[in-house]
Amino acid sequence: MDIVVRPFRLELAPHRLQPLHSRTVLHRLEYAIVWFWIKVVGLLPRPLARAKGIALALLVYLLHGRLRRVGMRNLTLAFPQTSRRERRRILRGVFISLGRQLAEVCLFPRYTVENVSQVVIYDGFENFERALARGKGVLFLTAHLGGWELSAFTHSLHGYPLWIVMRSLDNSLVDRLLQSYRTMHGNRTVDKDDFVRGLLAAMKAGEVVGILMDTNMTPPQGVFVDFFGLPAYTASGLARIALRTDAAVVPGFTIWDPKLRKYRLRFDPAVELIRSADNEHDIVANTAKFTKIIEDYVRRYPDQWLWVHRRWKTRPEGEPSLY
Numbered sequence: 001m002d003i004v005v006r007p008f009r010l011e012l013a014p015h016r017l018q019p020l021h022s023r024t025v026l027h028r029l030e031y032a033i034v035w036f037w038i039k040v041v042g043l044l045p046r047p048l049a050r051a052k053g054i055a056l057a058l059l060v061y062l063l064h065g066r067l068r069r070v071g072m073r074n075l076t077l078a079f080p081q082t083s084r085r086e087r088r089r090i091l092r093g094v095f096i097s098l099g100r101q102l103a104e105v106c107l108f109p110r111y112t113v114e115n116v117s118q119v120v121i122y123d124g125f126e127n128f129e130r131a132l133a134r135g136k137g138v139l140f141l142t143a144h145l146g147g148w149e150l151s152a153f154t155h156s157l158h159g160y161p162l163w164i165v166m167r168s169l170d171n172s173l174v175d176r177l178l179q180s181y182r183t184m185h186g187n188r189t190v191d192k193d194d195f196v197r198g199l200l201a202a203m204k205a206g207e208v209v210g211i212l213m214d215t216n217m218t219p220p221q222g223v224f225v226d227f228f229g230l231p232a233y234t235a236s237g238l239a240r241i242a243l244r245t246d247a248a249v250v251p252g253f254t255i256w257d258p259k260l261r262k263y264r265l266r267f268d269p270a271v272e273l274i275r276s277a278d279n280e281h282d283i284v285a286n287t288a289k290f291t292k293i294i295e296d297y298v299r300r301y302p303d304q305w306l307w308v309h310r311r312w313k314t315r316p317e318g319e320p321s322l323y
């Protein structure tokens with residue numbers, strides 16, 4: 001507030017911040033908090049860093065009722081026969097998984113080719129090698145499962161940088177900070193709303209692109225395909241690019257292995273694309289095929305997927321909201 005001086009009287013006059021100025025102040029405050037957290041946790045020994053990350057995530061779990069409600073609703077839709085107690089256990093595991101990954105992101109600057117195997121190991125690397133050798137580019141089919149942030153980071157650290165398709169954060173300051181961590185070893189990012197031209201060029205050059213295709217989309221950016229038996233509006237860009245360029249589509253997921261106490265960066269064999277005389281049919285059919293692969297992984301590791309996202313928010317015309 002401003003101090004206004006008048007004869008014989010001192011008053012405090014209220015001053016309203018303009019919306020843009022308020023947003024700038026808020027963004028700077030958010031950035032300061034995120035920067036401080038990342039730098040402090042990044043200095044801790046790995047076990048303590050993970051403990052701090054998990055503790056923060058569980059605090060969010062306890063305090064953020066909306067996320068809990070969305071998570072429980074999604075789990076009810078996906079696993080209607082599962083008990084409420086089991087759904088709560090899965091949902092709590094999701095936050096533990098998120099907290100563990102948060103700690104690992106903070107520790108990125110400390111990882112090298114020599115020590116990263118203490119955190120992430122390859123599984124099925126030969127599947128990636130075969131796909132890359134085709135020379136037509138590689139599209140990684142992946143999802144918000146396990147340690148997805150570690151996937152591109154670890155792969156680039158081993159000398160295989162890639163393009164990452166993602167949505168920019170609303171806070172540009174925090175976004176630049178996270179981008180600096182994601183691109184530390186040569187990765188490049190491209191916004192999901194403007195990626196087709198860049199991806200076509202990348203495939204022509206035989207490069208590698210990672211696409212997270214398990215989030216809800218809004219028309220006309222996708223198609224409806226089944227996900228856990230329910231129509232889910234899903235990005236069709238991966239199928240369109242693959243059909244047009246004949247790039248290899250390789251499922252790749254970074255899963256936490258509780259026995260190893262490490263992440264496994266798993267590459268499956270390239271997906272055989274469905275091709276017919278009807279291109280639009282093929283786009284839907286391949287998008288459904290890719291989504292089924294993601295669903296199979298989520299069913300195997302339900303406590304590592306992002307259930308707090310409103311995956312079924314967009315509904316077919318005439319259907320009521322599920323949330």
